[in-house]
Amino acid sequence: MTETVAAIVAAHRSKTMTPAQTVARSYQRIRAHNDPAIFISLRDEQDAIAEAARLTDPTLPLYGVPVAVKDNIDVAGMPTTAACPAFAYTPVKDSTVVARLRAAGAIIIGKTNLDQFATGLVGVRSPYGIPKNPVRDDLVPGGSSSGSAVAVSAGLVPFALGTDTAGSGRVPAMLNNIVGLKPSLGLISNAGLVPACRTLDCISVFSLTVDDALAALAVMAGSDDADPFSRDRPLGPLAAFPAKLKLGIPRSGQLIFFGDREAETAYGAALTRWQTLGAELVEFDLEPFYETARLLYEGPWVAERYLVIRDLLASSPDAIHPVTREITIGGARPTAADTFAALYRLQALRRVAARSFTQCDAIVLPTAPTVYSTADVLANPIELNSRLGTYTNFVNLLDLCGLALPAAMRPDGAPFGITLLAPAGCDAKLAGIGRVFHADTALGLGAKSLPQPALAQVPAQATSNxxxxxxxxxxxxxxxxxxxxxxxxxxxxxxxxxxxxxxxxxxxxxxxxxxxxxxxxxxxxxxxxxxxxxxxxxxxxxxxxxxxxxxxxxxxxxxxxxxxxxxxxxxxxxxxxxxxxxxxxxxxxxxxxxx
The missing domain is CATH 3.10.490.10 (Gamma-glutamyl cyclotransferase-like)
Structure with missing residues (x-):
């Protein structure tokens, strides 16, 4: 199966396929899939194929792998729109993350659709259309990284870049039955990214398997002087599944599913699966996490979104999506005193949340509490969007890393997913835990329900001594x-x-x-x-x-x-x-x- 990153690289190295053939296959699939709302712009096919043909080093970790890039991340010579035509510009240089992908042998295919200015978890707030959810076409694709998640789920590319400020790299992963890796803040450079909230943004990865997501993350990770929010935080090797895994779960009665019994049942089944895998479940108090989440949109962080587009709001307000405009304009109201008061409260909440992790290796939550149709979201755009962020909005405020995993296909044909969360710097540890869970589900990959590859053995590692x-x-x-x-x-x-x-x-x-x-x-x-x-x-x-x-x-x-x-x-x-x-x-x- 030459669908995963690992399989594609192996096929190229064994010469059963060439990078040029794989890139051409991606373009063929894009044409056959025929959803113009997935990509805002595609790279010239012959240019991409020619770049693939010029690759000569088969040891490159992403040798000839096609990748899609969310259209708020710069790719030299391709417009960056952030899903707002009036905002568009054409960068002359790649973002740091794209430059690192190219150096690792990846081939950029195109720029994907998103909720405008990365504001939304639904994927319906774009003048470039609404990508069809390939798993169940009446459901929203999830946002803001809608096009990237759909492109991976539909098999158009094996991995894609999203961004994640409040859940945009996780909610679309659940809704498309794929993996969403939200790295620790600062692990990947944001140089060349149109910010949503600069203090909270991170570039994320969508893929079919955890191993593929980690392989992509590994070549992108690293400090960067061009990004003042970058951190020198080594990724570390893929961790083995712990012998005595402890997972935090919310206290009884604290979870919210908005009446979705199928989601609640699927979460319970996921916890049973963890126990079968040997995990001990430890209860923790979720309320401080909920309070943190409320700070994101009810507090002064909306001012960061306003800061990005305030000139456009002043000069051409009609160029901005009505829902995006309504949310963002509120960012003009908080005062400096409001901001400091929120920062003080956040610091207190961070200390409380940190204590939750002293009792466990990670916490496990539903990625989203329920699913919604496109029609429902268009009829009630702000409230339903907010509900989808129930378990995601607090994560970057608390400086956590996250890994969204497929967990089940519900009886109604909708995907359900869970997310592992841990303190910053635990990305490889989460991958080592999550890959075993995903493999154990035996779920098909993406919308095509491709069989999962055999789980590769974790390489031998040095001990702590x-x-x-x-x-x-x-x-x-x-x-x-x-x-x-x-x-x-x-x-x-x-x-x-x-x-x-x-x-x-x-x-x-x-x-x-x-x-x-x-x-x-x-x-x-x-x-x-x-x-x-x-x-x-x-x-x-x-x-x-x-x-x-x-x-x-x-x-x-x-x-x-x-x-x-x-x-x-x-x-x-x-x-x-x-x-x-x-x-x-x-x-x-x-x-x-x-x-």
Missing amino acids: EITIAVVGAHLSGMALNHELTTLDARLLEETTTAADYKLYALDTTPPKPGMLRVEAGAGASIKLELWAMSAAAFGKFVAAIPPPLSIGTIRLADGRQAKGFIVEPAAIHGAKDISAYGGWRAFMAERAKV
């Missing part, structure tokens, strides 16, 4: 200096590659060694390496014995992780042979042995 070190040259398995690792009881974890940020040089040393130099992001090659785990004491002995011009620095891996590893002093490469094209020391030495 070990340090991971990346080796690229003579310390590789079977090479001249590997014994320096094995005599210190180091153990091999995995083979992987660096990000395309490095060049490799053959140094004039005995025994022969390479030197790996960090260059500008994306301007180098992906270099094969091995990750080894060793005790802290052994790591200290090993590092102390490293002779110049080599030293230990922080290596960025192709999947976004970081590890300590060998780098070379820049002065040492003068006159050294650039062997980056070999992709690694082992290939270079094998070629040299033939001479």
Whole structure:
């Protein structure tokens, strides 16, 4: 099945399909699906195919994978509209996140529809039309990231970028039976994003599987000086399912389903599934979370939305969707005193919420309390939209990360989903938990109900008492200096590659060694390496014995992780042979042995 990111990359590497063929297939599917409201603009097909054909490095983590981008995120040369034609502009450079996707081998297909200025959870507030929900076509597609979620669910692209300020990366995931990953704030750069609420925005990922979402997140994660809200927060490796998992659930009577018995039953069944998987359920008080959610639209944060479009509101108010205009104009009213009062209350609520997580690994909630038809939402646009945010509006205010997962198909044919929430920085931990739950449901993927792939094994990891070190040259398995690792009881974890940020040089040393130099992001090659785990004491002995011009620095891996590893002093490469094209020391030495 070449539908998931992992399967597409594997097919390209094995040459059973080419990146150009996969990109062409996406365009064919877009034409066949024939819903003009999904994409606001499509990239020229031949340009995209040509870019795919130019890819030459099969080690790239997203080698030839087509991706759709929500149209409030900049893609060079394509208009950014935020679903408002009067606001549109054409950026000359990619957003940071798009640049990182391209460097990882992804091919941008087009810009997707959204609730105008990312204001809404319904997907019906756009002059570009309402994307049809491919799972059940009378339901809203969810918003604001409507086009991105539908494009993934319908099989047009294997993953897509959304944004999430108040649930826009999670509610559409539930309504389209796909995965929605809402990362920790600041983990992905927002440089090149049209803001909704700058202090709360994050770029999110829609995909068919959790592993695909994490693979996409890994190449996008990382601090960025161009975004003042960016944080230097390493993603970390995919975590294994905990042996003693504790999940927080609201106290009896605290959940709200607005009379939707099927949603309530589906949530209860999801909790039973967690218990079958070995989780212990621990009750916590949801009321402080509800109070936080009320701050988002009843408090001064609406002023952030107003700030983005106040000039357009003043000059061309009719250019803005009526519902968006009604919500946003309220942002002109809060005073500075109102803002500080809300910030003080929020800080108190954050402390209360943080205590909830001392008793559990994560909390599990319905992604949304119910589902609504497009007709119902158009008739009652603000109230029903607000209901869909019952379990999402508080998340970014409390600085949590989230993972929305398909949980069931209801008897009425509507999807139901749950969301795992944890404190910021637990993204990989949530993925390790959530992937097991999703696989256990055996639900079909997206609207096409494709079979789930077998769950890949979690790679071996260093323990809490070990340090991971990346080796690229003579310390590789079977090479001249590997014994320096094995005599210190180091153990091999995995083979992987660096990000395309490095060049490799053959140094004039005995025994022969390479030197790996960090260059500008994306301007180098992906270099094969091995990750080894060793005790802290052994790591200290090993590092102390490293002779110049080599030293230990922080290596960025192709999947976004970081590890300590060998780098070379820049002065040492003068006159050294650039062997980056070999992709690694082992290939270079094998070629040299033939001479």
